[in-house]
Amino acid sequence: MKNRKDIVYGVYSEEHDIIEAVREARNRGMEIYDVYSPMPIHGLDPVLGLKESRLHIAGFIYGLLGTLTAFLGMTWIFTRDWPIIFGGKPYWAVPSFIPITFELTVLFAAIGMTVSFYVVSGMGFGVDNDVLDVRISDDKFCLAFDNAEVEADEAKQFLQANNAEEILEKTLKA
């Protein structure tokens, strides 16, 4: 694997133009490297063939971990490690464990999901991913092809035929 990617990309100003171009590229069986936008484009995911994110499943597991940590932790502490009677209640006072169990469920799920999101997306403090075009975070939508997957000329012709306002090339560190 070489660690650089040569990209050909088309610049668009309207969401629906880029959605049309993506649909056309997929119909022709062209491999799309990525689509970039200043905000989420609704309706793009199915056209682009993106699978549903599994982040919420991870979130559920983290949450469950929180539930167990809190409930089993309090159970162990109050029945095994140091049992104390509070106000004549039983050692294992389940109803009064509910608030903390709930809070830790939420805490674990939220931290776990957020960390997972950044890790799987290759993001983090100080990470310096190459930006394809600085206008992406402003007002432009970009459809990108990797030269290793689609010939540069073919990509350029395709973008030309599909209303790209500009067609540019850039090498990204992969």
Next chain:
Amino acid sequence: MSAPVSSIREPLILGHKTYHDITEDLVSPTEKAPPLSWIMVFIPAVALLSLGTFAVYWTIYVGIGTWNLNRTINWGWDITNFVWWIGIGHAGTLISAILLLFRQKWRTGVNRAAEAMTIFAVMCAGLFPMIHMGRIWNAMFIFPYPNTRGSLWVNFNSALLWDVFAISTYFTVSLLFWYTGLVPDLATIRDRAKGLRKKIYSFFALGWTGSAKHWQRWEYLALVLAGLATPLVLSVHTIVSFDFATGIVPGWHTTIFPPYFVAGAVFSGFAMVLTLMLIVRKVLHLEQYITIAHIESMNKVILATGSIVGVAYITELFISWYSGYIYEQAAFFNRAFGVYWWSYFGMMFANVVSPQFFWSRKLRRNVTFTFMLSILINIGMWFERFVIIGTTLARDFLPSSWSYYSPTWIEISIYLGTFGLFFTMFLIFARVAPVVAVAEVKHILKTGGDQYVGEDAVKGH
């Protein structure tokens, strides 16, 4: 253009903005030198913060004796302020999480600032229980960690400990939610910046590229975090109310507390969002993003939650009479006609009577009136907490220990200091990041911009 056009919906973005205009309008305030109006607010904010810092230092150095708390009234301004600030924070989560789940598009104009407000308000709130402990250097004892004292654990059956967990979770989740929302906007600033500024924003933008997969995950994350934050925010003030409701003190020992506290929190929080946003809107010229339609929507929430609070007050009075329990009746008689009668009537006027003005559409859409009312509500909600804490404790079980309490200048200074902290943080935030969520506003442009919806849309299309 193929975007849908509606002439019925009120536009949420005025001035026929393009995506690029939105970037310019919202990001440029962070790129220019601070305007005079900012400096004029920043100086008093830092001054108050310094006063508060000194008062906190003095409290720790000399001890809690610098406050006027006594044996009977052992919770005073400190816990009043704590509950008040926590309540303020709730509006941020309501706007960002609950309104996201309800798909309310107007949230995008105010959510970023409201979330920031939540975080700063929780910081102010957290200060009070910490310094009230007296020995703040032992503050970590509230967390259950294996220690050389046994291990001696905390009491998991105590409402006060539930509060520790609720508030630290609330702070963490709010922070994650807010920062993740902020990342694409920090990337926008990064891509416009040069030199050192670019390096700094590049560090904090976490390497955001705007890839479709990242956006997909980002939206999922926001949605699930919103789903988690919604029961969380309800639990936080519920648990704060347990601090009182699980006690046996007449006037505190009531089952109505959780819903009543949550409604009150949202009520006061929205009032604070309005106070803050009406100033921000003016100073940063954001009238086209925080429109009259936004203000009206928030005023409707104030009307609804204010009315719930009003019903709760009256239910409380009714139940204390209907219970036939003389100590409960005496507690409520004391609230209205006892030593702190003025705070009870202040609360009743500001929280029950004043929001009813918002039945009028004209007043809901009047910026000056909204601003004045939002401040009145903030004061009223402070009175509410003082009524619950101060009046109840002043007349406890033994008439021989009945007492009266008014704060020392140290206590007042700490409270003013939290305003200093809150505004200093908010003003710094407004300088370094966009106070309106740039990407999210762009996202609703084609369904909320005035060239696509509203009266002008049909003509201009």
